[in-house]
């Protein structure tokens with residue numbers, strides 16, 4: 360059975376550019392174009408991985424989702440690939456924290472735009488890492 | 497808020513207060529009066545005038561004292577001093593202390609009206625200038641996020657779709673078509689990189705940086721910088737020799753941005769040096785500073801380039817021929833070092849090598 364992915368990103372053009380790569384990679388991909396729909400989708404269906412644009416909107420609304428996930432025991436288990444337009448701003452939003460914020464059990468960060476091979480590699484390795492972690496428990 | 501301009505008059509002579517009130521009757525001003533400095537200052541706090549007339553010679557606290565206190569309360573309040581003819585010299589003194597103008601006694605209604613009007617005008621201009629400056633600062637702060645969204649987002653979307661298109665068409669593309677994809681991707685990548693480095697220069701917020709200063713050992717950011725340049729050094733087979741005293745006194749600063757300074761300078765040393773050479777990094781105490789030198793035996797910098805290399809977007813002639821870049825590294829380094837109350841110096845000879853020296857003041861605990 361193919362793995363289910365959710366993309367939360369407010370830029371439809373950017374989404375089309377990663378969705379087709381993931382489609383071709385054999386994943387089943389859903390998309391939410393705003394944080395609200397995204398959160399609703401996360402609660403309604405079981406996903407194997409979330410691709411999250413953290414700088415969505417002016418106020419970095421993606422962070423809100425990441426924070427909610429961190430507090431929710433069930434959602435915490437979903438691996439997250441954080442996609443960002445600006446590395447520096449992430450550091451700025453979390454002063455004192457390393458550039459890579461650990462929101463959930465398994466997460467990693469890539470910068471927009473993402474090369475197809477890198478994207479598929481990251482998605483695969485994050486899903487594997489999350490499964491391994493679950494098996495440990 | 498009322499839009500009528502507010503005038504406060506502080507004078508111990510009843511007749512002066514009365515005649516001023518009389519003159520301004522019907523004019524678009526809101527008037528308040530006080531007959532001595534102390535009650536004038538109390539009134540000022542709640543009345544918040546745009547313009548204050550103050551008599552220099554009053555019983556109780558002097559006009560000069562009132563002048564000084566108003567400056568402390570709100571330096572944008574415009575002050576005009578009222579003086580007798582015999583005391584023009586003290587009017588000059590008052591203007592040196594921040595008064596905007598003086599009104600010699602006795603004065604005609606026209607003189608008083610004119611000076612009042614000019615004083616109010618002055619206050620308006622001051623407030624406008626302040627508002628403008630605030631707006632500009634805000635714009636600069638927001639510039640980074642505006643640029644990142646309005647410029648970078650569309651470029652990222654374009655690049656992402658080109659990635660996807662090439663990925664989907666991979667098996668169907670001929671070599672010439674593949675080359676076109678490579679060209680498009682390379683140019684877009686350059687553009688994105690350029691925007692990133694512009695953002696670095698514009699968005700370094702020095703004040704915010706200073707808020708996070710802590711005492712630290714200079715060895716740390718140097719080690720971090722060298723570590724992050726490992727691969728580059730290995731690729732060029734360059735050895736970075738580091739001699740940093742372990743028990744040097746601390747400096748006050750921000751570790752991450754200081755590491756960035758050394759990454760930029762040591763990175764240049766690697767970039768502009770031949771394969772197989774050495775780069776020396778030393779740190780030592782010099783009087784009340786820590787001096788960090790980065791010495792290379794690379795291409796050197798021409799004399800005519802030396803005065804400009806710390807400017808944003810400037811690239812030296814020698815530099816341009818051996819490697820790519822945006823001319824940003826040293827401009828950012830200088831900004832950061834200056835925020836630390838330090839200095840950067842360079843000595844260089846074409847064909848022999850270059851030494852950069854960063855000096856940072858020792859932290860006085």
Ligand SMILES: Nc1ncnc2c1ncn2[C@@H]1O[C@H](COP(=O)(O)OP(=O)(O)OP(=O)(O)O)[C@@H](O)[C@H]1O
Pocket residue numbers: 693760764765766768792794795796797805810811812813814815816820821822823824825826827850
């Ligand atoms: N160690 C060095 N040896 C020779 N030339 C140097 C050295 N360091 C700096 N330069 C000269 O000073 C110029 C400005 O340096 P700077 O680091 O600001 O920009 P850059 O290296 O050209 O680009 P980038 O923004 O990518 O760092 C360079 O273009 C180069 O000509």
Ligand SMILES: [Mg+2]
Pocket residue numbers: 760763764821824825826
């Ligand atoms: Mg450089």
